[in-house]
Amino acid sequence: MSSLAYTRTRRSVGEQAVKYSLFAAAAVSVLTTILIVLSLLRETIAFFGDVPLGDFLFGTKWTPLLGGDQQSFGVIPLLTGTLYLTAIGLIVAIPLGLLAAIYLSEYAPPRVRKTIKPVLELLAGVPTIVFGYFALTFFTPEVLRGVFGIEVNQFNALSAGIILGLLVLPTIASVAEDALASVPASLREGAFGLGASKLQVSLRVVFPAALSGVVAALILGASRAVGETVIILVAGGQVARLGLEPTVGYQSMAAFIAATSRGDIPTGSIKYETIFVVGMALFVMTLALNALSIRLVNRYRQVYE
Amino acid sequence: MKIKMLVPALIAALALSVAACGSDGSGSASSGGGGGGGGGGDLSGKIAIDGSSTVAPFTQAAAELFNEENPDVQITVGTSGTGGGFEKFCAGETDISDASRPIKDDEEVPVCEKNSVKYGEVQVANDGVAVVTNKALKVDCLTTDELKKVWNKGSKVKSLSEVKSSLPDTELSLYGPGTDSGTFDFFTDEINGEEGVTREDYEPSEDDNQLVTGVEGDDGGLGYFGFSYYEGAQDQLNLVGVDAGDGCVKPSNETIQDGSYKPLSRPLFMYPSEKAMARPEVKAFMEFVIANQADIAEASKIVSLTDEQATKAEAELQKAEQGAGA
Numbered sequence: 280m281s282s283l284a285y286t287r288t289r290r291s292v293g294e295q296a297v298k299y300s301l302f303a304a305a306a307v308s309v310l311t312t313i314l315i316v317l318s319l320l321r322e323t324i325a326f327f328g329d330v331p332l333g334d335f336l337f338g339t340k341w342t343p344l345l346g347g348d349q350q351s352f353g354v355i356p357l358l359t360g361t362l363y364l365t366a367i368g369l370i371v372a373i374p375l376g377l378l379a380a381i382y383l384s385e386y387a388p389p390r391v392r393k394t395i396k397p398v399l400e401l402l403a404g405v406p407t408i409v410f411g412y413f414a415l416t417f418f419t420p421e422v423l424r425g426v427f428g429i430e431v432n433q434f435n436a437l438s439a440g441i442i443l444g445l446l447v448l449p450t451i452a453s454v455a456e457d458a459l460a461s462v463p464a465s466l467r468e469g470a471f472g473l474g475a476s477k478l479q480v481s482l483r484v485v486f487p488a489a490l491s492g493v494v495a496a497l498i499l500g501a502s503r504a505v506g507e508t509v510i511i512l513v514a515g516g517q518v519a520r521l522g523l524e525p526t527v528g529y530q531s532m533a534a535f536i537a538a539t540s541r542g543d544i545p546t547g548s549i550k551y552e553t554i555f556v557v558g559m560a561l562f563v564m565t566l567a568l569n570a571l572s573i574r575l576v577n578r579y580r581q582v583y584e
Numbered sequence: 585m586k587i588k589m590l591v592p593a594l595i596a597a598l599a600l601s602v603a604a605c606g607s608d609g610s611g612s613a614s615s616g617g618g619g620g621g622g623g624g625g626d627l628s629g630k631i632a633i634d635g636s637s638t639v640a641p642f643t644q645a646a647a648e649l650f651n652e653e654n655p656d657v658q659i660t661v662g663t664s665g666t667g668g669g670f671e672k673f674c675a676g677e678t679d680i681s682d683a684s685r686p687i688k689d690d691e692e693v694p695v696c697e698k699n700s701v702k703y704g705e706v707q708v709a710n711d712g713v714a715v716v717t718n719k720a721l722k723v724d725c726l727t728t729d730e731l732k733k734v735w736n737k738g739s740k741v742k743s744l745s746e747v748k749s750s751l752p753d754t755e756l757s758l759y760g761p762g763t764d765s766g767t768f769d770f771f772t773d774e775i776n777g778e779e780g781v782t783r784e785d786y787e788p789s790e791d792d793n794q795l796v797t798g799v800e801g802d803d804g805g806l807g808y809f810g811f812s813y814y815e816g817a818q819d820q821l822n823l824v825g826v827d828a829g830d831g832c833v834k835p836s837n838e839t840i841q842d843g844s845y846k847p848l849s850r851p852l853f854m855y856p857s858e859k860a861m862a863r864p865e866v867k868a869f870m871e872f873v874i875a876n877q878a879d880i881a882e883a884s885k886i887v888s889l890t891d892e893q894a895t896k897a898e899a900e901l902q903k904a905e906q907g908a909g910a
Contacts, residue, residue: 344763346780349737420801432757433801434787517762517788528787538762541790 319562322555329549335556341519341530343553344539352553354560356519360436360529361564364511365504367440367525368447372500375444376451377493383452384459385481396456403449411513414442419514432516434528439515443504451500458492459485491579498572502565508533532561627654629865634662635669635682636766637792638810639852642709643682645884646873657865665790666766667692670855674701679860680870683853684711684766684810702858704904706870706897708877710887712840712849713771714814715824718805721754725825725832728775728847734758734806736776739783743804758786759798759807765790771808774847796821808848811835812886840887851893852886856901861908874898 327335330352338353379399383392419438423429431437462485470484486493508531516528517538530538536554633643640663647659664672666683673681674696686705687693696703715731717723723744726734730747733739734756744751761768763780768788773779789795792813799805800820814821814835825834828846839845854873860866873880874897881888889897 340784342784345782345784349781349784415797430803433798433805518785520785538790 316562319555319559322552323559326549326552326556329552339521341535344550354557356521357530357532357535357557358560359521360519361505361531361533361561363523363529364436364440364443364515364531365501367436368443368504369497369501371441371444372448372451372504373497376448376496376500377455379448379452380455380459380493380496381481381486383456385477385485396453399449400453402445403453407446407507407509408513410442410446411510414438414510414514418442429526431526432528434514434516435526436515436529437525439511439528440525442514443507443510446507446510447500447503450503451496454496454499455489455493458489458496461492462488488581491576491581494575494579495572498568498575502568502572505564505568506533506561507531508537512537532557532564536561626656627865627868628656629863630658630660631680631860631866631869632660632662632678633680633682633854634664634672634678636666636684636852637663637790638684638711638767638812639682639708639854641812641884642852642880642886643680643854646869646876646880649876649880649883650869650872654865654868657869659869665764666769668764671695673703673855673857674699676701676857676859679857679863679866681855683855684850685770686853687855702907703855704858704861704900704907706854706856706874706900706904707851707889707893708854708873708897709852709881709889710840710849710893711852712811712835712845712887713767713808714811714835715808715826715848716799716806716814716821717824718799718801718803719820719822720803721752721806721822723751723806723822723824725827727827728829731775731826732777735760735772735783735786737781737783744806754804756806757798757802757804758783759795759805759809760786760788761792761795761809762788762790767808767810770850771848811840812884837887841890856904858904858907861904867905867908870901870904874901 335352335354337355338351339355340351340353341356342349342351344350383396383399387395415433415438418441419431419433419435423431423435423438429437466484466488467480470480475484511529511531511534515531515534517530517534518528519530519535520527522529536557539550539554631647633647640661643661647661650659651657661682662669662672662678666685669678669681669683670687670692672678674692676699681703687696687703715726721744726744726747730744733747734741734744735758741747741756743753743755745753760771760782768782769779772782776782787795787798789798792809795807795809796813796817799807800817814823823834825832826845826848827833830846833839833845835845835849840849843849854870856866856870861870874894877894877897878888
């Protein structure tokens, strides 16, 4: 007993050290989040000292960089622009991503899967600026105008949105594939034993069983799209516009932050504060999406064994 | 991004202009490394320059030429815009400020004075704002009033035919510089009558290359930006003349230099601080710029000074040097 107690003391010192260093590592990300919120908060509060909250939330004109009576701080055009571009992206990314995930998990031979999945994940690693110029200099003129003959502006929502979809496609496909692949093989075997076809097994057994993971994949993709900056900055235009016309450009919240901080805004001015206010709004939006994701994941979770 | 894309073009242009220099020999009195104290090659140090994105290509070209003789001098050229440049300059953060308009007496001069930043105002080149359209949008000339109808605050003009019935009715797609740009301040002031006043639904960008891309890409593309950016892309764009009441004038080196391209031509400046001018590398650089302004302007596709303007610039520089010595 006494020798055991001795080793426990020696060991416990090491254990404690490991425990605290692991805690510190975890704390860094939490601390960073808290600090980001605090840094946004100060300018946000200053902003709402000058602009009424109602004007910001419900105003339909966003022209914070202009002077005099032309200046207006209604965030609605930025918000709808962001959601509109995200929606176009998701219309592309969700079907393609899910089909790719089902193929990789259920249909593809192991060798094909081992090749395709890393390539897919490589696509997720392409810098977004490359996607942006791909949209601007190739997809808009060659594909949209050339192949489909659509009369789009040089900077337009359609091109930026579709390429945005290609950007989040690997995220959705990869995470959803992981979820599908982790469904126990016994479920598939049981269904096959009952005479189900491969399609029936994939869609009616495996897919519902993996639903919580699939939903997480979709929300992750949506969060990525909402926060994406560079593609929209390069190819989506910089006009904060209210509307749903896909052939013209729109500004998103993240693109506004990037475009505005690229110019030279005096520190402490109201223009400077708008960057932080929009950042805060974006943060709240992404937070809401993540909270939704957690709820949905819990709701659809199916536990086996 | 902007600077990086410029570099290959500049290197090519510089190679040409340097070759031209060599064959010139003693023909031109004011060019070549001998002008001013630029020829030593033993200078070192750092020169921080920031300001107008219209002047930046000129300054960048000057820095590259200067570095051929003085490789140990590090010159950084920022593009924060004229206003942003003066803000840093008057806070003492930069040595030289690039400007596409004179320093503002009411806003910027007091800041400089408060921080005891003294400076010289040296005109280094001329620039014009070019109004351009897509090749498919055939417009030869617009009056300042017509431009104002298109660009003024609250304008709902959708096509040029609404401004003048003989003009095309293609739906317009408008491009212009962002609100931090000196070109934006200049154009809105001259055309709309008040600086910063503009219609809101145009596509703004602080990156002039993006404006070129937009006008070139849209059938109804119409935009304005520095003449130097038009010269770099003249095959892809249609240049519009401007009529300020004395007939139509298209921007060109001559009409911008002599100011007859009204009202959209203007002088470009570099403001060296007197404190920086006391350093040999800054003094040598500024002397180099004035002595070689014609070659630098050619390399950077900007309009050079007339002889008269060059003489005045030399005088201004000497005044700043004396201030630095005192």
